Amino acid sequence: MSTPRLKILYLASSGRSGSTLLARILGELPGVCNVGELGLQLLFQDVREFQVACGCGLEETACPFWRDIVPERPGAMRDYARDYQTRHLWRAWRRGKNRPDGYPQLLRALRRLYGAIAERAQSDWIIDTSTNAAIGLYLRDLPEIEFHSLQLVRDVRDIVASWRESKAYLPRLPPRQIVAGWWFSNLLAEWLARDAGAFGRLRLEDLLAAPQLQLEQIAARLQKPMQGFSVISPGMVRIGGKTQHVLLGNPDKFQYRSQYEIPLQARKKPLRRMDRLITSALAGPLLRRYGYAWGAGAEDEATAARQG
Numbered sequence: 001m002s003t004p005r006l007k008i009l010y011l012a013s014s015g016r017s018g019s020t021l022l023a024r025i026l027g028e029l030p031g032v033c034n035v036g037e038l039g040l041q042l043l044f045q046d047v048r049e050f051q052v053a054c055g056c057g058l059e060e061t062a063c064p065f066w067r068d069i070v071p072e073r074p075g076a077m078r079d080y081a082r083d084y085q086t087r088h089l090w091r092a093w094r095r096g097k098n099r100p101d102g103y104p105q106l107l108r109a110l111r112r113l114y115g116a117i118a119e120r121a122q123s124d125w126i127i128d129t130s131t132n133a134a135i136g137l138y139l140r141d142l143p144e145i146e147f148h149s150l151q152l153v154r155d156v157r158d159i160v161a162s163w164r165e166s167k168a169y170l171p172r173l174p175p176r177q178i179v180a181g182w183w184f185s186n187l188l189a190e191w192l193a194r195d196a197g198a199f200g201r202l203r204l205e206d207l208l209a210a211p212q213l214q215l216e217q218i219a220a221r222l223q224k225p226m227q228g229f230s231v232i233s234p235g236m237v238r239i240g241g242k243t244q245h246v247l248l249g250n251p252d253k254f255q256y257r258s259q260y261e262i263p264l265q266a267r268k269k270p271l272r273r274m275d276r277l278i279t280s281a282l283a284g285p286l287l288r289r290y291g292y293a294w295g296a297g298a299e300d301e302a303t304a305a306r307q308g
């Protein structure tokens with residue numbers, strides 16, 4: 001029997017758009033392995049300085065899933081990790097034109113790594129939630145791997161509100177940085193989708209409003225049966241509790257180790273009227289493109305007033 005071709009589903013989005021949640025659910029499907037932000041950890045983070053435990057609760061070097069695979073991480077990646085994001089992006093963008101020295105070797109090393117993961121997890125699909133589409137530009141070049149991307153979009157005003165508070169190892173970030181990152185990530189995600197096997201675009205709000213329908217559609221595209229989880233009410237999904245070795249990602253991943261009923265609702269935080277207006281103005285064209293209403297929401301204002 002021939003081995004099924006390895007496929008990557010890349011969730012392209014900006015931070016706090018729900019990718020950790022969506023990948024956790026999809027990672028319950030048979031033959032699907034959710035590795036979290038593996039690409040980000042390999043290429044952008046210097047792992048010696050930025051340590052976040054695996055989703056199983058153990059350090060990467062102690063985790064039974066990763067500890068044997070870690071040596072597969074080529075030394076060259078640590079050099080790449082020290083590099084700067086825009087230079088990564090420029091290199092990936094110019095692929096096939098002025099290929100940097102070592103780029104083909106890097107791709108082959110990444111291919112071996114993702115292959116080892118698939119074998120360990122006995123999966124033909126790997127979900128990578130590194131979110132930043134710049135990493136997707138690398139992953140789509142991997143030889144002998146089918147690359148697919150899914151753009152996950154969330155209303156940037158809710159993202160700004162979310163980043164106003166720190167969360168475990170995620171720091172507070174200022175609104176301007178969030179909006180700039182939102183533009184960057186989403187435009188790159190659209191670029192990525194142009195010649196990848198695109199799953200299209202999914203708004204987090206649509207996923208939360210109709211989870212059964214949206215999850216069925218994704219499972220169908222993965223060619224997987226709807227097994228391993230069930231939507232038990234419009235606002236709740238029950239997962240099977242498969243141990244998932246998720247790197248980086250939202251700290252919520254640790255709750256999913258013991259909490260098998262996951263609420264499907266965004267924890268909306270209020271945004272003051274002025275912040276909302278400025279964010280709306282800065283993000284206007286892209287907000288309209290993704291079908292979000294412009295302007296201040298009465299609900300947000302009332303909540304902000306109550307909370308002072």
Ligand SMILES: [Zn+2]
Nearest residue numbers: 054056063245
């Ligand atoms: Zn682990």
